[in-house]
Amino acid sequence: MxxxxxxxxxxxxxxxxxxxxxxxxxxxxxxxxxxxxxxxxxxxxxxxxxxxxxxxxxxxxxxxxxxxxxxxxxxxxxxxxxxxxxxxxxxxxxxxxxxxxxxxxxxxxxxxxxxxxxxxxSSSTPNSQPIGQNVEFGEWAADFNACILIHTDGSIETLSASESSLLKVFVESAGRVLSRDQLLDATVGHHDGPFDRSMDARISRLRKKLRDDPKTPKLIRTVYGAGYVFSAAPRKDGE
CATH class of the missing domain: 3.40.50.2300 (Response regulator)
Structure with missing residues (x-):
């Protein structure tokens, strides 16, 4: 179609x-x-x-x-x-x-x-580990088909398509430092010159929905001079 x-x-x-x-x-x-x-x-x-x-x-x-x-x-x-x-x-x-x-x-x-x-x-990064459409990490469960996050307290956060895509890239590459260029290649497919800093805005938005304190983030950490790393180990359904 x-x-x-x-x-x-x-x-x-x-x-x-x-x-x-x-x-x-x-x-x-x-x-x-x-x-x-x-x-x-x-x-x-x-x-x-x-x-x-x-x-x-x-x-x-x-x-x-x-x-x-x-x-x-x-x-x-x-x-x-x-x-x-x-x-x-x-x-x-x-x-x-x-x-x-x-x-x-x-x-x-x-x-x-x-x-x-x-x-x-679809989103992928080199050497990433493919995951299903439902995964748990920390206090959250993500449903990438529905573009939602479900907290252990029962509250639900709605993700935009770009946020869902970015989060999936992070989860698939948990523990690895990803540069801004890698994230752009995996989730955007093009670069916009000096406005590539838009990735920082996307990450800030995602952190907010994950209740990840931007001053001391625990889920999406900034590695200065290198990029970002997702620190929570993902758990697939049934694990």
Whole structure:
């Protein structure tokens, strides 16, 4: 089946450009102008990925990134004219899998869409040990199919596609130091120059959901000058 993309963009020219570009790559695109139109479309069919403009007629696209009950586990890429660092970091911290600033090169957008879809479907690092879709570590149980974390106290944390992918990479490589480049290769598939620091924002977001104190983290430790290491030994179902 063709990849289904929901494009939430109120500028007709940009909408046509993106739609035409993705359709040329064999994808199916549904163009929407408002948040309200997305809500109606979601009730009919769930897409494989959403492209989200931030400035929409009936609200701020940031609200979609924060709404775990709506698009929480779907891959999401922000496509916007708001290119300042604050907006980028906030967007990534609250759930975007990537952030593209207008004007953009259509081929780059296609590459980013494909990279996010790859990241969502599977992740691996060299010498990692494949795990199942359910694993336990420390006080947590992760369900990578459902993109959720379940704490021993019964509370549930919803993960975005990028967070779930990143956590799976860490769990598969528990005890090994992973550089930022390795993590980017495994979970993004492309590098974004000086903005590769976005990986730090993703890790910060994941630590927060794991209740891992950023000042003295116990699960995802920073190895200065080298990268990060996941310190909890994973336990598969039945162990």
């Amino acid at each position: 063709r990849t289904l993309v929901y494009l939430i963009e109120d500028d007709p020219d940009i909408s046509k450009l993106i739609s035409r570009t993705l359709k040329q790559q064999g994808m199916q695109v549904v163009c929407l102008r408002k948040l309200s139109e997305l809500e109606i479309a979601m009730k009919k069919q769930v897409p494989d990925l959403c492209l989200i403009d931030l400035s929409l007629p009936d609200g701020d696209g940031m609200s979609l990134l924060q709404d775990a009950g709506n698009l929480g586990t779907l891959p999401k890429i922000v496509v916007t004219g708001r290119g300042n660092v604050t907006d980028r970091v906030v967007g990534l911290e609250i759930g975007a899998d990537d952030y593209v600033v207008k004007p953009f090169e259509p081929r780059e957008l296609v590459a980013r869409v494909r990279a996010v879809l790859r990241r969502y479907s």
